[in-house]
Amino acid sequence: MDRGVRAAGRFLLGCATVMAGGAASDGPAIKTDTGLVQGTHSAEYPKVIVFYGLPYAAPPLGALRWKPPQPPASWTGVRRADQLSAACPQPDRMVMFRRRVVAELGGDPSTQKQDTTNEDCLYLNVMTTPGAPGERRPVMVYLHGGSGVSGRGNEEGAALADAGAVVVTLNYRLGVLGWLAHPALTAESAHGSSGNYGLLDQIAALQWIHRNIARFGGDPENVTVFGHSSGAEYVACLIISPLARGLLRAIVQSYAPFELRPSVHHPSGEVQAAEELGLKLAGSLGASGGSDGIKTLRSMPAEKLVVDALPYDLVVDGWVLPDQPLAMFARGQQADMPVMAGSTSRELSIYVTEPLSEEGYRDWAKGRFGPVVDEVLRLYPAPESGDASESFIRAGTELIIGAPVRWLAEATSKKKSRAYLYRVDWGFGTKGGQRLGAFHAIDIVLLFGLRGVPWDESGETVARTMRRYWVQFARTGDPNGSGLPAWPAYDAAKASFLNLGTDTRQATVLDNDSFRLIQRLYSERMAALSH
16 A cells, blocks of 8 residues: 555646547548658548657657657658557556446456557657648647656547647656666756756657647647646646747646756755656666766667656756746746646545554555645544544645646636636446546546546546536637636635536635645755755
8 A cells, every 4th residue: 555655746638548439431631840740540530630659759769768869860751640559658557447447337358458669759640620721729738647667649639639729649758767866867968957857758749840830730839738747747847948939838637846856066955856766767777877877778779777666757957847836936037838737536545445443544645745734634634543544635636636636726816827726526327437436637538538437428528528627628728618617717805717517617715725735845855955
């Protein structure tokens, strides 16, 4: 259970594989800046044309491992874009996680397949519909979740393309391949940076989109990036990265990046030096700590480097991420753009597979919320005997995800642009679905569909409503539209938000007690940064 509890704070489900997709017939050929590509029609949404596996960067192999992404090579002739590319190498635990969830929801777990993986993974998929000559539709770019160590971009977006957007999904480098910092990598960088290769991949994909998406019917000046879980973490980081300025507006779903991150240049207090994990990995594999060690690591098979036990993720490197995300949002240094952000009402239910003891719950709370743990245990007390799982679900849902996401919305509302906050409370009607409620990633299930799980009409209704809001926000920066319940912009005094469910409606005062607690915790973290 300890591993599961820790993992819950690391937002694992965001990489859920969704929708069947598949080829029905050949689509048109379109010229990109590297060559002609021919798409295929979606089997599930016949008017949607999908272009699978388009290279947006060169394969990050050999000497390009742990380098910023390089331009892709051109080709002659027509490249058939009818097959998904491989995902980045990753631990295989996620397919077992997906199967367990699908089974509990009353579905068929055999529909959840292990992804094909390869280090040659920097490809994207475009989903579009035929339009009038010169028509430009809003572009929606989805960043999958998976704790930064697992997941893939596939044909999820066909439902949103059918609803009026041009949708892009992508693979980016994960785990040790995507986030490794090491002193020798820092030394060889012209920017004195290492780590964040996954973020650099995402920025390269956005640049490809700006160069090419008009040919697919998309508007390169109207690009919304939306992500779930760790994908939401990266969307928030794109909001503050100077390398992504002018490339996007944002939808942040079920996570905000306000834990303190390892730093390349300014380790202090509770923030560790980012290169420590790189040196630890090199030592465990018999490589030195210098440039020769990096040569050794670059020559190793990727599968030997993919270690599930070491947590690789965002690095404050002074280039891609100039400072701690928490500090930059607190100081108002994020780009001024409309933001839609939200969470679900039972985020962490999906991580509870066995009863949690009072002692286990208290240990978890102390590890996550040390400076304010007494207040956490008063606000979310454990039962004196029996199972503490519900206390864990409530505390984790509100303090790890819900309140931080509201904090991000409030930081946005202090700029000129508006923020729109939501909470999803719909759940499947099956026995397992009733236990899970609105679990972590149910918003992605509603937006995209979930292979192998039975639906009812209430789910279809909520799904259609959400898709309309999401596409409308991508189109205008405001989710409100004809026939939709009014969604007020976030107001700090009212804590206004939209409750998305069987009864979609306006509401106010979202998690006030947990929000005040998070404000105090963030003040503690900011104070640690100043020492």
